[in-house]
Amino acid sequence: MTSIPETGTNTPAGFPDEWRYSRDRVLLYVRALDLPPFRGLDLAVESLKAAGPTSASEAMNKLRELLAENGLDRGILDEEGRHISSMPSLNRGVMVAEPLDRLPWKSALGRFLRRWRRNLFGPWETNGHA
């Protein structure tokens, strides 16, 4: 049999399960947070006292307020108090595909024709001859 919580009122006789439900909910949350054992229990008891045994949502709201007041709601931080990152700082580089001439005979023909056209019709350098 649990001890009656010090709320100044008796546990409502008609809702013992509701009280247990709220208790289990906040206890589960502080267990999941992996807080130091007594710290977590203290916060759970405080939240249940403040919210009363009526609903789990009220108890959870109260617990979240207490966690925020105690600075225990900031998530996972690194040694310098910043949110952790799984990646190092970027050092951007370029990696693009070089053009691939997959049909070199076509481009070879094209190069040959362009060179021939240049030879036939391109500008000529004067080199002393007429």
Add this chain to the structure above:
Amino acid sequence: MHDAPMPNPSWNRAASWRRVLLITLVLLPTIAAARTMAALLPSRGGTALEFLLVAVFAVLFAWISVGFWTASMGFVLLLFKNNRFSVSRACEGMDMSIPDKSARTAVLIPIYNEDVKRVMAGLRTVYTSIGKTGSSDRFDFFLLSDTTDPDTWVEEEEGWHRFCREENASGRVFYRRRSSNSRRKSGNVADFCRRWGKNYRYMIVFDADSVMAGTTMVRMVQSMEARPDIGILQTPPAGVNRETLIARAQQFANHVYGPMFAAGLHFWQLGDAQYWGHNAIIRTEPFMKHCQVPRLPGKGPLGGDILSHDFVEAALMRRAGYGVWLAYDLGGSWEETPPTLLDELKRDRRWCQGNLQHMRLIFTRGLFPTHRALFLNGILSYGSALLWLAFLLLSSAQAVAEVFFEPVYFSGTKTLFPQWPVWHPHWALTLLGSTAVLLFLPKLFSMILILLKDPSARAFGGRTNLASGILLEVGLSTLLAPVRMIFHSLFVVATLFGKSVGWGTQSRGDRGTSWGEAVSAHWWGTLFGAAWGGLVYLTNPSFFPWISPIVASLLLSAPLSAFTSRSSLGKAFRNAGLLLIPEEVEFPAELADLEDNLLRPEPYTPFPLSRKNGFVRAAVDPLVHSLHTSLLLRYKKKAPARESALEGLVEKALAKGPGSLTQREKMEILKDPRHLAELHRRVWELENRDAAAQWGLVLPAADSGE
């Protein structure tokens, strides 16, 4: 294009002469064998059918000749042990230090919906092994995730974070998940290169199941430091850790024949070797500059992303003037083979498409002839199955034609005497014998090498067990060869006719193939074998014995697939001392560590939720939730319609439970920290006990009550 130091001319010249030798050794016997084959036929190759038969036979004979001469040269190389071109000679006598502090190496582990426990165990093993070398400060590790499964995504984050905490590895081990897996694995590695490649002189690419010894990795870096002309250095990974019969046979073959074949490949290729996509070290700068694999134009399986990107990257690296070498004599590199025949065929489907895509690259300007030959080699790895099937079908057609069509005794030219079809059984047997020699003599070479190294063959369970294992492996391969032939032929035809393949996750566990799966996969091959064998038997019973081994194998394909997938059968052989590999006789420290790491207990959690239920854990567990939201890069407020849709998903999840969400919907919520936080808050405020139970918030019975 050429920004590397000029390649060592001595290896270039030696390689050229060796390849002339290979071409001679392959061509001359092939011509002789083809002429013999033609002479065996009734019309001596004079009809269209017979000409096709001889042509296909010539290609197949040449194909297996290449394998034979590769094995033979590997045998000679390992026998005389004097190889002036061995890359590992560059770091002979060196200790395990890497003097240059700027020679940093990134170890890349691309993952895609893998078993996270296995991935983390492998990472821990390699990390610890590197630590023992004293050079761990030169290495960083990157888990590069392309995971699309929401549960696995969260599990990966948890695994990474736990690893960093336990091993004090923050700032050394990193985790990155791409939101879009464009260009698959090659795109994954390219993404790393673009973000952090400039920080590292080298990168060692792993597969999800790769394990490498720290000493091997240090030696690879030392080799690259000593040889600035090398762009990629590939190690030959050895298959380990499998228990199914088929995988054990492959592991055994890999250990018995693999070193000889690797040495033979090195003999012909030298600095024009292949890159197999993992267990290799790459020089980052030229890789970034020259080795981005392009997309092929066009749609369908021969266009788009190149699936077998590793061969292309090697060809591009070589085109840029850097060597690609195979460190055939460097051990300490392991991988896990597919556990069942169906998994192997699933992998082959992907590789077949990737290799056939290389048809569009064979004539690319600037590629070295060896890499063009390697593309052709890759194409023939699967194309030869179709050729073999064609040869068998043509032979059967020839046999059936002999029954229905009279021989032509007098050809079109005027002649006094008829041309009698002459049967030369001794020629046929000689040809069969020659083919058998090409296929099976290398196995004898391997056995000789093992016995010369250790006459007791202790690493393989003793001489008798070694010989028995080889016979067993040969028998199993012979039985499975027609099944592989029929599937590979189907893959080639399907690819050429435009049927694509998806990039599925490879199975890495030793699960078996059920009878239902086996029948479902093999029924058509069984039917084909029955029809083929039946037709030949009814029309030309004397020819039937020649194809009976093929037909029998096809008829038994479903039971073969099921039985060879049994790990109980594999373990029975292992207990009998058969198909043993050296790593099972003398357990390397790395593999022992891997086994221990796989058995590490899961950390405590107060929730009755499996680790694999990542989405629910991210919504419920406050620590997992905090970790996941911390790692999301940034939050961008979305369009009102999108915000509204996400709110709808949150309501749906709360009303109907996490099981009501599709994978896509879970992903949407996981990507949005604001709505995930809203879900987290409201889940913990659920009053309805059944609803709370769906999220794991109801404590197990032993913990409730006083």
